[in-house]
Amino acid sequence: MTCERTETLTEHDWQRSTFSGGGGNNCVEVAKAGDQVVLRESDAPAQVIVVGRVGLRALLVGIRAETLQSPLL
Numbered sequence: 001m002t003c004e005r006t007e008t009l010t011e012h013d014w015q016r017s018t019f020s021g022g023g024g025n026n027c028v029e030v031a032k033a034g035d036q037v038v039l040r041e042s043d044a045p046a047q048v049i050v051v052g053r054v055g056l057r058a059l060l061v062g063i064r065a066e067t068l069q070s071p072l073l
Contacts, residue, residue: 012038 012031029045031038037056040048051059062068 014040016042 012033014029014031016027016029027042029040029042033050036050036052038048038050039056059068
């Protein structure tokens with residue numbers, strides 16, 4: 001995964017989870033950029049994470065299985 005700041009990535013059709021309640025700026029948004037997936041927090045839209053489908057799948061599998069370890073530990 002890479003983190004980057006760029007104005008061009010904010011031009012996507014962002015999708016917000018229905019769990020966010022539709023209001024406020026405290027949710028994760030997702031968009032497709034070619035064969036990459038772009039993620040951002042709605043309260044910091046200029047800061048995005050760009051990841052491939054395989055990387056995103058690995059992240060989601062790790063979250064669901066509760067097997068992720070913090071890189072800071």
